[in-house]
Amino acid sequence: MYSNFKEQAIEYVKQAVQEDNAGNYSKAFPLYMNALEYFKTHLKYEKNPKIREAITQKFTEYLRRAEEIRTVLDEGGPGPATNGGAAVATRPKSKPKDGSGGGEGGDGEDPDQAKLRAGLDSAIIREKPNIKWNDVAGLESAKQALQEAVILPVKFPQFFTGKRRPWRAFLLYGPPGTGKSYLAKAVATEADSTFFSHHFPFYLEKGKGGSSEDSNICITGLHWQSVGSVENLWLLVVSVLKFNLFSFFFSASVSSSDLVSKWMGESEKLVSNLFQMARDSAPSIIFIDEIDSLCGQRGEGNESEASRRIKTELLVQMQGVGNNDQKVLVLAATNTPYALDQAIRRRFDKRIYIPLPDLKARQHMFKVHLGDTPHNLTENDFESLAHRTDGFSGSDISVCVKDVLFEPVRKTQDAMFFFKTP
Numbered sequence: 001m002y003s004n005f006k007e008q009a010i011e012y013v014k015q016a017v018q019e020d021n022a023g024n025y026s027k028a029f030p031l032y033m034n035a036l037e038y039f040k041t042h043l044k045y046e047k048n049p050k051i052r053e054a055i056t057q058k059f060t061e062y063l064r065r066a067e068e069i070r071t072v073l074d075e076g077g078p079g080p081a082t083n084g085g086a087a088v089a090t091r092p093k094s095k096p097k098d099g100s101g102g103g104e105g106g107d108g109e110d111p112d113q114a115k116l117r118a119g120l121d122s123a124i125i126r127e128k129p130n131i132k133w134n135d136v137a138g139l140e141s142a143k144q145a146l147q148e149a150v151i152l153p154v155k156f157p158q159f160f161t162g163k164r165r166p167w168r169a170f171l172l173y174g175p176p177g178t179g180k181s182y183l184a185k186a187v188a189t190e191a192d193s194t195f196f197s198h199h200f201p202f203y204l205e206k207g208k209g210g211s212s213e214d215s216n217i218c219i220t221g222l223h224w225q226s227v228g229s230v231e232n233l234w235l236l237v238v239s240v241l242k243f244n245l246f247s248f249f250f251s252a253s254v255s256s257s258d259l260v261s262k263w264m265g266e267s268e269k270l271v272s273n274l275f276q277m278a279r280d281s282a283p284s285i286i287f288i289d290e291i292d293s294l295c296g297q298r299g300e301g302n303e304s305e306a307s308r309r310i311k312t313e314l315l316v317q318m319q320g321v322g323n324n325d326q327k328v329l330v331l332a333a334t335n336t337p338y339a340l341d342q343a344i345r346r347r348f349d350k351r352i353y354i355p356l357p358d359l360k361a362r363q364h365m366f367k368v369h370l371g372d373t374p375h376n377l378t379e380n381d382f383e384s385l386a387h388r389t390d391g392f393s394g395s396d397i398s399v400c401v402k403d404v405l406f407e408p409v410r411k412t413q414d415a416m417f418f419f420k421t422p
Contacts, residue, residue, distance in 0.1 A: 005045075006055075009038035013062065025069045032066040049157065131186045137368065137394070138361030142183060142352045146170065149329060149350070150191045150285070167350040169318060169330040171291075173337040174354035177395025180333035183354065184287045187331065191285065268313035275317040275328070283327040291332040295344040311341060318347040356393055362386040365394055369401035 016031035039059045046052050133143055149167040153160045160166055172180040278284040288294070295311050318330060332348065334340065345351070357365060363386040370377075389397060412418075 005038045005042040009035045009042060012038065016062075020065070020069070025072055029066060029069045029073060032062055032069070036063055036066065131182065131189050133186055133190060135368065136179060136183055136186050137364040138357050139179065139183060139354060142172070142354060143186075145350060145352055146183070146187050147190070150187055154191070154283075168328070169348045169350065170332070171337065171345070171348035171351045172331065172333045172354050173335070173351065175356060175393060176335050177393035178354045178356060179394045180354050181287075181289055182394070184289075184331050184333065188285060188287075268309045271310060271313045271317060278328045283329075285329045285331060287331040287333075289333050290335075291344075292334040292336045292339045295341050296339055298341050298343075311344065315343055315347065318344075356391065357397075359383075359386050359390075361394075362389050362392065362397060365397045366401060369398050370405075373405060 012031050012035035016028045016035060019025075019028035019031060036059060039055055039062075043052060043055060043059075046055065133147075136143065145167070149170065153166045172183060174180060274286065278286050295314060296307075298308060298311060330348075337345065337351070363382045366382050366385050389400070392400070
């Protein structure tokens, strides 16, 4: 029943915005007030904290606009002036941060800070991964731990209250080629995440799948301040209620080298900006690959002043993530955990060992890497291959299969005649 209040509020908002844009402020004001009443009633029944937060934010924006219109009406301005002055004066003074401002970012941001963010943005991987849990062979304990930290808090937030809080920092360590980065991509996919870009645009695409089987809406980006129209707000609320999964994650995947600059003092600013971008777009995931090259032991003879400053900044930011920013998840991967600074290791409250694949995992990997390539291998053949590749990593098996797939191509180099086969 409470959804009717929301629908009525949205309908009033649509009419109010239409009258507001047309300059009919005397008609827009009561429409805004009616919408606010319905929104307020809806909030009494809404249980989802994320939806409550979103509606509260829009409620504040519409209330501010209604107060501005009332001020104009009290001053005797029922409509826009003939010279357009009143219309300009009654526009909202604060606009969402959409990156369309003037020379300083439009929101007073320091130009140097904006330049750093732009450079960091260019290093962030943007493509959306398409790797499911089933694509990761084995590693059941690692997948379960990551699911507890990413998926379950979104679906069942009521379980994670009080002292029962999800893990906020994961360190994936193990031999090279065992699938640490691959597992991080699976986390991003299962969290319905998109690698975030600079402006975090919100748009909907029809007919490209979605988060549920019965939907044809695909949410490919999400940022509350980018929802510029009432129609987008309506689509957003409807899609949230339909999917039953609100917290769409944004993920940043960077290499350690992306956080290092040749200029003194700029590297730690890059680290700070990376975490700030994640907080601004929370819930989000930060994945730092090869973190050992960035956070080695302090006090070593070959450590530079810039390296120490980077570690200090990362320690400060991760301490903030662990205590205050409950919607930012940090994932890091390394082949040499013993080379990490002890304080950095302590910041990762959950450390997961990614071992070499076992027998069943190797057998599954051979099938995955062969894909739809025609072959006559049986289950016994795959099992035999798994036994013979004891000690192989996932990367080794991938290279092995790729080399075998090129064998028919090699044979064609010695052929003298070719004919079509049915």
